[in-house]
Amino acid sequence: MALKNHQPLDPAYLEKLQDYYAEHKVIPSYSVLATLWGISAKSWVSECVRRFEEAGFLDWTPDRQLKPGARFFERRLAHDTVQAGLPNPALADGYDLVTIDDYLIRVPSKTSLVRVKGESMIDAGIHDGDLIVVEQQPNANVGEIVVAIVDNEFTVKYLDREKGTFVLKPANKAFPVIRPRGRLEIFGVMAGLVRSTR
Amino acid sequence: MALKNHQPLDPAYLEKLQDYYAEHKVIPSYSVLATLWGISAKSWVSECVRRFEEAGFLDWTPDRQLKPGARFFERRLAHDTVQAGLPNPALADGYDLVTIDDYLIRVPSKTSLVRVKGESMIDAGIHDGDLIVVEQQPNANVGEIVVAIVDNEFTVKYLDREKGTFVLKPANKAFPVIRPRGRLEIFGVMAGLVRSTR
DNA sequence: TAAATTACAGAACGATCGTTCTGGTGTCAA
DNA sequence: TTGACACCAGAACGATCGTTCTGTAATTTA
Structure with a gap:
């Protein structure tokens, strides 16, 4: 058979696996891996898995089920200095950071997202349509950006204090300071x- | 046997599964699920899985492998209007969005992160220390924010055109327009x- | 209080799993 | 020219998989 040696080694395999995982959130079985990689021998799949495991991209659960390894989610945090001559700077040495979720979320059960409406916090780099990651808690410190509930609506503002009562300050001179009538209800x-x- | 009816129905099962998934990034087999849930009959696991599947928390790959469903990662996107009387607005009805990773990343194998240095894009809401999600591609359209390689360093700027050649425009009047000497190398x-x- | 219904346990079964072994190419250095 | 090695195919095998069926105790409904 005139099959060319078309597989450019391992990286292509890993990318296909990562794309599969991105779609299904699951590591497939060896036979599915075989078709995914264009291989028709499970023995070779086994060998490739072993190498990825050695490299830290795959791992096993205590029950010996295949799972993503520590480096599997590794999204290149490209360094600011690019070594000359490298065709792809992002593939240079050194990696960091796992998933963005892990980067932002410390307590999943207390974290939710709020979509920003309006330009009242534009000077803090918060734009209309952005998502704010909120850690829910009933109180906050002065100076922190809080999500408060005012008139049954979420509002993102700086928390500040004026004459003993809390106020909400926008980061945009065109917007007024909010002085809640009753108790200030902080969402997080x-x-x-x-x-x-995009 | 004096076994009490200790399982408070489904929610506890789901939470245990989500915790397991958070640790291993994989849906376990029925027998592991059985021990995880404190059940000793695979038939009952099968039934519970069927219910979670019906509710949208679990799903199947084309190869009939169990995988997380659409609602599995569900992180509340709090709505901007809060129903009065609800103790926890984020738990109100309606959900959206899966993981933040999925929200931002479409092609994992071509996506990397670049940390922003400096204030040159501050008017675009891009601050020092922010992480830019970059889709790697060799060219871009005028008006898009691109990550380019200038003097062996990453630069985040608007792409624009001046007299037939591409230039990089900052979003900050205090910074100059960059006019590359040779070819403009776009990273993504x-x-x-x-x-x-925090 | 009788009758469903729900929530499990336990076992049987074929399908599929991952491992392992043998064997066949192609490439490259000696 | 000849090994040596990397890359892959194919088949055999026991283990484990998920499905399905029967059975039972507790709870709910009528």
Whole structure:
């Protein structure tokens, strides 16, 4: 058979696995891996899995089920200095950071997302349509950006204090300071920000 | 046997599964699920899985492997209008969005992260220390925010055209327009932004 | 209080799993 | 020219998989 040696080694395999995982959130069985990689021998799949395991991209659960390894989610945090001559700077040495979720979310059960409406916090780099990562908690410190509930609506503002009472200050001179009539109801404090631009 | 009816129905099962998944990034087999849930009959596991599947928390790959369903990762996107009387607005009805990773990353194998240095894009809401989600591609359109390689360093700027040649424009009047001497080397285009504030 | 219904246990079964072994190419250095 | 090695195919095998069936105790409904 005139099959060419078309597989450029391991990286292509890993990418296909990562894309599969991105779609299904699961590591497939060896036979599915075989078709995914264009291989028709489970023995060779076994060998490749062993190598990925050695490299830290795959791992096993205590019950000996295949699972993503520590480096599997590794998304290159590209370094600011690029070594000359490298065709792809992002593939240079050194990696960091796992998933973005882990980067932003410390307590999943207390974290939710709030979509920003309006330009009142634009000077803090918070734009209309951005998602605020909120850690829910009933109180906050002055100076923190909080998500408060005012008139049954979420509001993102700086928390400040004026003459003994809390006020909400926007980061935009065109907007007024909010001085709640009754008790200020705090939903949580901002822990991060997410913006999609595509 | 004086076994009490200790399982408070489904929610506890789901939480245990989510915790297991958070640790291993994989859906376990029925027998592991059985021990995880404190059940000793695979038939009952099968029934529970069927219910979670019906509710949208579990799903199947084309190869009939169990995988997380659409609602499995469900992190509440709190709505901007809060129903009065609800103790926890984030737990109100309606859900959206899966993981933040999925929200930002479309092609994992071509996506990397670049940390922003400096204030040159501050008017675009991009601050020092933010992470830019970059989709790697060799060219881009005028008006897009691109990550380019200038003097062996990453630079985030608007792509623009001046008299037939591409230039990089900052979003900050205090910074100059960059006019590359040779060919402009584009690393990729900005697909999103991530900021951690804690 | 009788009758469903729900929530499990236990076993049987064929299908599929991952491992392992043998064997066949192609490439490259000696 | 000849090993040596990397890359892959194919088949055999026991273990484990998920399905399905029967049975039972507790709870709910009528």
